[in-house]
Amino acid sequence: MSAKVEVIKAFAQAGFDRLARSTKDLKEEQIDWKSVPDANSIRWILTHMSMEVNVMLPNIIAGVKVDWPKDYIGNTTYSLQKILGDIENGKVGLMKLLDNLTDKQLDEEIEMWGSKRKRLTSLMGMVGEFFHHEGQIAAILGLEKRIKTPK
Numbered sequence: 001m002s003a004k005v006e007v008i009k010a011f012a013q014a015g016f017d018r019l020a021r022s023t024k025d026l027k028e029e030q031i032d033w034k035s036v037p038d039a040n041s042i043r044w045i046l047t048h049m050s051m052e053v054n055v056m057l058p059n060i061i062a063g064v065k066v067d068w069p070k071d072y073i074g075n076t077t078y079s080l081q082k083i084l085g086d087i088e089n090g091k092v093g094l095m096k097l098l099d100n101l102t103d104k105q106l107d108e109e110i111e112m113w114g115s116k117r118k119r120l121t122s123l124m125g126m127v128g129e130f131f132h133h134e135g136q137i138a139a140i141l142g143l144e145k146r147i148k149t150p151k
Contacts (some may be wrong), residue, residue, distance in 0.1 A: 015130025044074040053090030061097045
C-alpha cells in the first residue's frame with residue numbers, strides 16, 4: 001500500500017473515531033431535535049454521512065455505482081442503530097476499497113461536481129466531510145444541552 005493511501009486511511013479512521021465519540025451516548029430521541037425548524041437534525045447529518053461513505057466514496061475510488069434508497073437521507077423510519085450500522089458497514093467497505101488503490105489511480109482525473117479533478121483531491125475532500133459533519137453533530141448536541149438545561 002502506498003504512503004498516500006496509508007495517510008488517507010489514517011485520516012478516514014480519525015474521522016470515524018471522532019464520529020464514534022460524538023455518537024457514543026446519543027439517544028434515539030435526540031436525533032430529530034432541531035434548534036430552529038430550518039436546521040438539519042442529527043438524523044439528517046448521519047444519513048447524509050452514510051450516503052457519502054456507502055455511495056459517493058465507492059464511486060470516487062473505483063467507479064462503483066451503489067443502489068441506495070432514494071429516500072435514505074433524513075428518513076425517519078430508520079433507527080439510530082440502523083444508521084450507525086450502515087455507516088460502520090460503509091467504513092469497512094471504504095477501507096477495503098482503499099487497500100486496492102494505487103498512486104497512479106490517485107493521480108487520475110475524475111468527473112466530480114461538474115468538473116474534472118484528481119481522484120486524490122476528491123477523495124480527501126469527501127473524507128474531510130467526516131470531520132465537518134462530526135463537528136455539526138457536536139454543535140447540535142452542545143446547543144441542545146444548553147437550551148434544555150435549566151439555569
